[in-house]
Amino acid sequence: MIAQEFTVDLHAPLAFQVGHLGEAYDQWVHQPIVCKESPRFFKSDFCEFLTRTVWWAIPVVWLPVVCWSISRSVLMGCTFPQVAVMVPSGMFIWTLLEYIIHRFLFHIKTKSYWGNTAHYLIHGCHHKHPMDGLRLVFPPAATAILCIPLWNLSKLVVGPLMAPALFGGELLGYIIYDCTHYYLHHGHPSINSARNLKRYHMNHHFRIQTLGFGVTSSFWDWILETLPPKI
Incomplete structure (x- = not known):
C-alpha cells in the first residue's frame, strides 16, 4: 500500500518499513491480511526468533511461577482462606x-x-496479520518485563505477606488470557459461550477495531462503555 510516497514491501522484513508510513500507518495496520503465514520482521535470524512464540510456551513457562508464588505466601504464614x-x-x-x-x-x-515501529512490534502486527499463530501470545521476555510493575503493584495493594498469592493470581489470569486469545483465533469452539466470545473478538478485528477491548470477557467493555453495537 502507498502512503506518503512509501510502499510497504510485504515480502521484505517489515519492522523497519512501517515507520515510514507516518500518519497513514493507523489505516494501513488496521487493514488485516488473513493468512496463517508468519511475515518476516527482521533480517537477523536471532531477532526474528525472539518475536515468535508457540502458544504452549505460556503455561509451560509461567504456571510453575504461579505455583511458586502462591506457595511463598503459604510458607510465610498466609492462611488458606x-x-x-x-x-x-x-x-x-x-x-x-x-x-x-x-x-x-x-x-x-x-x-x-x-512510534509506528514500536506499535507494530507490540500489537500492530497482530491486527495486520491476525492469524499469525507465532505472534499471537506474549514472548516470555516481554511478560517478564510486565511482571515487574505487576509485582510492585501487588506489594503496594496487600503488603509483602499476601503479595505473592495476589501476584500468582494475576499471573494465572494472564495465562488464561493469552491461551484464550490464541484459542479464539485458531480454535473451533462448540460451546455457545465460547462461540460468542470468539465472535466478539473477531468483531474487534474485522468490523469495529476501536471497540470491544476485552478478550476473556466483555465485562469491562460493558462497565466502561466500549461495547460494540450488536450485529
Missing part, C-alpha cells in the same frame, strides 16, 4: 489490566517513525 481470596482477586485484577493495556497501549495512535 487468605490465599483463597487473594488468587481470585489477582485474576480479577488481571481482567482490568488486560482491558487497560489493550485499549490504551495496544491501540494508541502513532505517526512518528519510532
Whole structure:
C-alpha cells in the first residue's frame, strides 16, 4: 500500500518499513491480511526468533511461577482462606489490566517513525496479520518485563505477606488470557459461550477495531462503555 510516497514491501522484513508510513500507518495496520503465514520482521535470524512464540510456551513457562508464588505466601504464614481470596482477586485484577493495556497501549495512535515501529512490534502486527499463530501470545521476555510493575503493584495493594498469592493470581489470569486469545483465533469452539466470545473478538478485528477491548470477557467493555453495537 502507498502512503506518503512509501510502499510497504510485504515480502521484505517489515519492522523497519512501517515507520515510514507516518500518519497513514493507523489505516494501513488496521487493514488485516488473513493468512496463517508468519511475515518476516527482521533480517537477523536471532531477532526474528525472539518475536515468535508457540502458544504452549505460556503455561509451560509461567504456571510453575504461579505455583511458586502462591506457595511463598503459604510458607510465610498466609492462611488458606487468605490465599483463597487473594488468587481470585489477582485474576480479577488481571481482567482490568488486560482491558487497560489493550485499549490504551495496544491501540494508541502513532505517526512518528519510532512510534509506528514500536506499535507494530507490540500489537500492530497482530491486527495486520491476525492469524499469525507465532505472534499471537506474549514472548516470555516481554511478560517478564510486565511482571515487574505487576509485582510492585501487588506489594503496594496487600503488603509483602499476601503479595505473592495476589501476584500468582494475576499471573494465572494472564495465562488464561493469552491461551484464550490464541484459542479464539485458531480454535473451533462448540460451546455457545465460547462461540460468542470468539465472535466478539473477531468483531474487534474485522468490523469495529476501536471497540470491544476485552478478550476473556466483555465485562469491562460493558462497565466502561466500549461495547460494540450488536450485529
